[in-house]
Structures are given as structure tokens and as C-alpha cells.
Amino acid sequence: MRPRHLRRLLAVAGAAVVLAGCGTTVQGKPVSIFEDPFKVAGLQAVDGDSGLRSNAEKPTREVTDGDGGKDDEIAAQSVSDLETFWQEAYSQTFDGKFQPVKDLISWDPNGYAGTFCDESTDGLINAAFCEDDNTIGWDRGVLLPSLRQANGDMAITMVLAHEYGHAIQKLAKLNKKGTPTLVAEQQADCFAGVYMRWVAEGNSPRFTLSTGDGLNNLLAAMISFRDPLLSQNDYYSTGDEHGSAFERISAFQFGFTDGASSCAAIDAAEIGQRRGDLPVELQSDQTGEWPVSEESTRAIVDAMNILFSPKNPPHLMFDAASASTCPDARPSPPVSFCPATNTIAVDLPGLEKIGAPNEGQDNVLVQGDNTAYSVVVSRYMLALQHQQSGLVLDNATAGLRTACLTGVATTKLSEEVTTPDGNTVALTAGDIDEAVSGLLTNGLAASDINGETVPAGFSRIDAFRIGVLGDQERCLKRFP
Incomplete structure (x- = not known):
């Protein structure tokens, strides 16, 4: 749903997942530095620490209505870090100067009801960018702690990197009125990938991200936030289509591998070409499952x-x-x-x-x-x-x-x-x-x-x- 141009992650706290361990890995020396199977888009694939650094720089942003807890701290650090990144990266792809979002707003959906983007925060389990007043807000009571418990600190950062992607869209005037929500959401996934590449390269003064288990956990979180499986008898009553897990991860990988220009290139035609003849909804007589036998x-x-x-x-x-x-x-x-x-x-x-x-x-x-x-x-x-x-x-x-x-x-x-x-x-x-x-x-x-x-x-x-x-x-x- 997008009341008053409210950009949502379409997040459901119960959908956060813990990534199971991956299987046996191959040992050996790679042959080509360009197609090295032991690298991730040119970065060495390694496990290691992911999350907020113990010696992280202090946040440059304050949080309105926050409670001073760990989740608000990581969120404030995340937005501060995103702005450190975009301050330098924005002009490398887009015209004009980077401008930070106006305010950061935190709420507890089970606590005192305030407002975000002219919407009551009572029961609002989500994170979002509000185009109307150029603010970013999040639910600190359910969503953020659920994400952090399941997938670590960087799951919170990932959500906010997506939301900040919407702010970049607005600033760069990427999408005209009437642009499908699906386009805007996959652009935001792509922009999140651009930022996460910067973190994985070790450039962030606040966060670390390993290209092995750390990145795997972020992809797991993206899978959990895929669109629900619909049949031809269903419809997106809210117009809040984000894409399948395959599509969202693809968009993220575009940004991680190819940079911000690849995000600007995502439009309805590109998504249509990427979907090709792949089915996007179940036929009325389908369950989508054929029991293994x-x-x-x-x-x-x-x-x-x-x-x-x-x-x-x-x-x-x-x-x-x-x-x-x-x-x-x-x-x-x-x-x-x-x-x-x-x-x-x-x-x-x-x-x-x-x-x-x-x-x-x-x-x-x-x-x-x-x-x-x-x-x-x-x-x-x-x-x-x-x-x-x-x-x-x-x-x-x-x-x-x-x-x-x-x-x-x-x-x-x-x-x-x-x-x-x-x-x-x-x-x-x-x-x-x-x-x-x-x-x-x-x-x-x-x-x-x-x-x-x-x-x-x-x-x-x-x-x-x-x-x-x-x-x-x-x-x-x-x-x-």
C-alpha cells in the first residue's frame, strides 16, 4: 500500500529467517582472475564478522521519538553510514548534489500511537520512506528486533538501505508519475546492493559485511520479503508489488556488481524482458506443488x-x-x-x-x-x-x-x-x-x-x- 506516496518494504516480522548452514565447499586454486569461483563480483568470498563495528564512528543523525535502544542505534548508524556513502557516490552517477533525508522517525507499533507520513503508527509493523515530507521511519518494537535476531545487525541496515534507495530515486527524479511500484521497489533493491558493495569492500567506518555468511544472510532476508504467491484469481489490492525473491535478488546483484547506473536502467521494459515467459501467478487449477515421488x-x-x-x-x-x-x-x-x-x-x-x-x-x-x-x-x-x-x-x-x-x-x-x-x-x-x-x-x-x-x-x-x-x-x- 502506498498512501500519500508511502514507500514500504512490505515487511512482515514473522517472515524473518535464520539461514541454515551451507554444504561442503570446494578446495583448490582458481584459474581466472575474472571468473574466479571463489570470489563474489571480484571480492574474495570469505566468512567473518558482519554488523556494527566495535569502534564505529558516532552517528551523524538523531532519531525522533526513539527510545535510545540498540535497534534505534543501529538504524541511526545505518542512515548515517548510507549518507556518508551517497554523499560521495551520488554525483558519480546523477546530476546535482546529494541532499540527506529530512528526519528519522521511530515508533513502537504496540505503544503510544503517533503518526508517520500522516498514518497512525498504531500496529504499523514496517519501515518506509515518505515521499511527501522526505523522511524515513521504522518500527523498533517488532520489525527491527525480529530482523536483528534472525539475520544480524546488517538485516536492519539492509532494510534502511532499500528505503534510502527510494530517497535517491526522488532526488534523482528517476521515475515519473505513474511509474509502476514494481519498478521503484526493484530500483531500491538495486541501490541497496550498491551500498552493500561499498561496505563489503571495507570502506564503511561503521559496518562490516563478509562476502560469505554475511552476504548469505542478507540474501536470505530478501527471500523472506518476496511477494506472496498469488493465483490468477488474486490481485494486488494495495498496488504494492515488489517482485519475487528471484527478481529482488537479481536487482540487488545488479547494484552490487555493476553500480548505481544499473539501478537507473531498471524500468518496466527491463523487468518485462527479465521475466520473459516465466510464470508470475498460479493458474486457477494449480497449487504450485507436485509432491516428490x-x-x-x-x-x-x-x-x-x-x-x-x-x-x-x-x-x-x-x-x-x-x-x-x-x-x-x-x-x-x-x-x-x-x-x-x-x-x-x-x-x-x-x-x-x-x-x-x-x-x-x-x-x-x-x-x-x-x-x-x-x-x-x-x-x-x-x-x-x-x-x-x-x-x-x-x-x-x-x-x-x-x-x-x-x-x-x-x-x-x-x-x-x-x-x-x-x-x-x-x-x-x-x-x-x-x-x-x-x-x-x-x-x-x-x-x-x-x-x-x-x-x-x-x-x-x-x-x-x-x-x-x-x-x-x-x-x-x-x-x-
């Missing part, structure tokens, strides 16, 4: 055979123990590919577990059928790679190449495929987000022949995105 798994592999027509299709088997006898690859449960026998071995109970839908559950990342099926597809794409000479399958580049090709295969399923057993396999709304969530939490769809993946979830999702928006040739060139 032997039948459904066979249908997925049959669909891949139809789409890619390999000369020697891999053989699917449901004998998980057979993976341990493969002479040239280690198991990667719940789905393993053995080059020597050209077999895909499935541990069905394990696959069912990672494909069980959890829509509506609190404090978890989205999971569903395509969290599992994307792993099956990734092992199939390894089988296709095995049939091409010269491709190494047991290193970090192979893991990212596999993620990319899995993205290609996922997009191909935008059109229905009828398999020999009479099943119809097709991508539905929400499937891309389920795959992205799996890439972040376990990385299996971005793993090599031995099930090893690169440490940065950012890199896994970036490789998958390249495939979703590209083709096989692009994946092979990017990850040779």
Missing part, C-alpha cells in the same frame, strides 16, 4: 530427455546405495550422478524431505517441490556435460556451470512438456524462488560431480540467474 522424479528426467535429446540419456535409478560404488565420483545425496555408469541415483526419502513445502511457516526459507527437482535437474545437466569433451566436472567452475545450466533447463520448462507416461511437466509461479532458496541453503544445484559447492550463495544464485536469463552457450562461455 518416484513417478514425478521420472517425469522430470523424461522431460529433460525431451528438451535436450541427448544421444545417451542417463539412466535413472532409485537405489541410493549404488552411488557409493561409483568409481569416478563421490555421492552427492539425495541425488548423485555417476559418469562411469551414466546413472542418476536418487535417495527418494532424502529428496522428499528437501522438497516438502513449508509455505506459511515462520522462521524458515521458502521450500517446495522445485527445491528438490532443481537438484535432480542439476545432476541431469552434469550428465550432459559429461558427454561433452574437455569439460572438467570436479572443480568449483563445474559447480557454477551446473547451476547455470540448471537455470537454462528451468526456463525451458516455462512451456509444458508432456512425458511418455502422460504427465505434464511445467514451471509454475514460485518454482524459481524455491530453487533460489535451495541454492542458498544447501547449494546442491550448484555443486560439482562430487556434491561440492562454492562458499558464496551470491555466486551460486548469480550463476543460476545467468542460465535462467540466457542459454547453454552463455553458460559454457561464462564457466568454461
Whole structure:
């Protein structure tokens, strides 16, 4: 909802999530400094401290109606840091001089009701930029502490970096009246990525952000703030569309990788091109979930055979123990590919577990059928790679190449495929987000022949995105 030009994050405190640990990471020396799988957009991928520095500079902004607590402190520091960044960065992309927002306003939605942007703060669980009076406000009673508990200090900073992105939009006059909310929101996600790159580079006098677990946690928070999954019978009654998790993370990655000019380039045409034929809503007769079973798994592999027509299709088997006898690859449960026998071995109970839908559950990342099926597809794409000479399958580049090709295969399923057993396999709304969530939490769809993946979830999702928006040739060139 956008009363009186109120820009919202569309935040729900209960949706904050704790990111699960990522899988085994690949060891080794990268080959190319330009396509280094151990780097995140050119920065070394490392775990480490993320959050407010112990020796942080004092905030330059005060908070109206704040309570002096930790959450207000981090919020004030966040806005102060954002203004330190934009003071220098703004003129590098936009005409004119940077001007800070007018005021910072804090409230407790369960306490004394004040106003923000001419709206009562009673029960207002959110953070927002108000275009009418050029202010930024936040809920310190529910939203901010929930974010900090689930994803650390930087989750608060991330929210406010998004909101400050709206202030940059207004200052730069990026959007004319009538610009879709979706455009403005993804521009703001992109601007948040620009700032977070500056922090990750070690330039912030107040915050640190590691490119491993720290950045992974921010991406997890973005997934939790995706638009709700709608059917064609639903509608955005508030006009407050922000985008799917895939779209929001893509916008963030544009900013993190390419800078503020890439954010200004986001418009309705760019988003439309990025969406292509990907489904954005469920048909009236769809649930979006196809329970994982032997039948459904066979249908997925049959669909891949139809789409890619390999000369020697891999053989699917449901004998998980057979993976341990493969002479040239280690198991990667719940789905393993053995080059020597050209077999895909499935541990069905394990696959069912990672494909069980959890829509509506609190404090978890989205999971569903395509969290599992994307792993099956990734092992199939390894089988296709095995049939091409010269491709190494047991290193970090192979893991990212596999993620990319899995993205290609996922997009191909935008059109229905009828398999020999009479099943119809097709991508539905929400499937891309389920795959992205799996890439972040376990990385299996971005793993090599031995099930090893690169440490940065950012890199896994970036490789998958390249495939979703590209083709096989692009994946092979990017990850040779």
C-alpha cells in the first residue's frame, strides 16, 4: 500500500529467517582472475564478522521519538553510514548534489500511537520512506528486533538501505508519475546492493559485511520479503508489488556488481524482458506443488530427455546405495550422478524431505517441490556435460556451470512438456524462488560431480540467474 506516496518494504516480522548452514565447499586454486569461483563480483568470498563495528564512528543523525535502544542505534548508524556513502557516490552517477533525508522517525507499533507520513503508527509493523515530507521511519518494537535476531545487525541496515534507495530515486527524479511500484521497489533493491558493495569492500567506518555468511544472510532476508504467491484469481489490492525473491535478488546483484547506473536502467521494459515467459501467478487449477515421488522424479528426467535429446540419456535409478560404488565420483545425496555408469541415483526419502513445502511457516526459507527437482535437474545437466569433451566436472567452475545450466533447463520448462507416461511437466509461479532458496541453503544445484559447492550463495544464485536469463552457450562461455 502506498498512501500519500508511502514507500514500504512490505515487511512482515514473522517472515524473518535464520539461514541454515551451507554444504561442503570446494578446495583448490582458481584459474581466472575474472571468473574466479571463489570470489563474489571480484571480492574474495570469505566468512567473518558482519554488523556494527566495535569502534564505529558516532552517528551523524538523531532519531525522533526513539527510545535510545540498540535497534534505534543501529538504524541511526545505518542512515548515517548510507549518507556518508551517497554523499560521495551520488554525483558519480546523477546530476546535482546529494541532499540527506529530512528526519528519522521511530515508533513502537504496540505503544503510544503517533503518526508517520500522516498514518497512525498504531500496529504499523514496517519501515518506509515518505515521499511527501522526505523522511524515513521504522518500527523498533517488532520489525527491527525480529530482523536483528534472525539475520544480524546488517538485516536492519539492509532494510534502511532499500528505503534510502527510494530517497535517491526522488532526488534523482528517476521515475515519473505513474511509474509502476514494481519498478521503484526493484530500483531500491538495486541501490541497496550498491551500498552493500561499498561496505563489503571495507570502506564503511561503521559496518562490516563478509562476502560469505554475511552476504548469505542478507540474501536470505530478501527471500523472506518476496511477494506472496498469488493465483490468477488474486490481485494486488494495495498496488504494492515488489517482485519475487528471484527478481529482488537479481536487482540487488545488479547494484552490487555493476553500480548505481544499473539501478537507473531498471524500468518496466527491463523487468518485462527479465521475466520473459516465466510464470508470475498460479493458474486457477494449480497449487504450485507436485509432491516428490518416484513417478514425478521420472517425469522430470523424461522431460529433460525431451528438451535436450541427448544421444545417451542417463539412466535413472532409485537405489541410493549404488552411488557409493561409483568409481569416478563421490555421492552427492539425495541425488548423485555417476559418469562411469551414466546413472542418476536418487535417495527418494532424502529428496522428499528437501522438497516438502513449508509455505506459511515462520522462521524458515521458502521450500517446495522445485527445491528438490532443481537438484535432480542439476545432476541431469552434469550428465550432459559429461558427454561433452574437455569439460572438467570436479572443480568449483563445474559447480557454477551446473547451476547455470540448471537455470537454462528451468526456463525451458516455462512451456509444458508432456512425458511418455502422460504427465505434464511445467514451471509454475514460485518454482524459481524455491530453487533460489535451495541454492542458498544447501547449494546442491550448484555443486560439482562430487556434491561440492562454492562458499558464496551470491555466486551460486548469480550463476543460476545467468542460465535462467540466457542459454547453454552463455553458460559454457561464462564457466568454461
